[in-house]
Amino acid sequence: MVQRLPLKLSLGLIFLFELLFFACSDSNVVLDETTNFEKSGWFQKQPIRFNVEISDSTSSYATYVVVRQNNAYPFYNLYFSPSILDAKGTTIQKGLAEAILYDPTTGKPKGAGFGDIYEKKFLIYSALKFPKPGKYQIQVAQSMRVDTLAGMVSFGLRLEKNERTK
Structure with missing residues (x-):
């Protein structure tokens, strides 16, 4: 007789194996971070901040955002403003x-x-370059012209080092 695991346990094990597989197989990922919003949504005057340390300024980086929203989101699109700041707080892009x-x-x-x-991943920079090695901050502000953007669940940023072509 075959003994079956409960569905929740089975799904949990599958998720754990996927997490371990993807965490170990992506050596080019420099940053993969997500910010969760309060139930009220994303406040316009509170940009999300992601800190990253760049060790190789000769390479370019693919930059993705991952947006998670629920059915309370009132628009079909999302405008947002990404800014790249150096260690001194100077905006470089x-x-x-x-x-x-x-x-x-x-x-x-x-x-x-x-x-x-619902979750969707978007490429925002295909070849982002940093002027020199060091610490940087990537800030993202919502630009929808509403004080509180309802229905936003989370916003993530993923920075991947592009492979060099010879």
Whole structure:
């Protein structure tokens, strides 16, 4: 007779194995961090800050954001402003980016979902360069022109060192 594990335990073990596999197999990942929001959402006057130490300024870095929102999110898109600051707090790069979270015609969410929470990964810089090795801060502010952006669950940043071509 085959003894089966409870569903929750089985899913937990699968998640643990995936976490260990992906954590050990991604040597080019310099930063992979997520900020969770309070239930009220993302406040416009509170940018998210990610600290990163760059040891190789000759390489370029692919920069991704991972947006998680729920059904309370009122827009089909998200405008946000990423800024790169050096150790002295000087802005060395600033931009405006747009993430399309829902299909504008059908209203269906893009990305993967579980329950009423959806997650989507977006490339914002394909080859970000840092002027010299050292500590940097990447700040991201929501630019939706509302004080509190409801329905935002979390916002993550992933920085991957690009492979050099010879």
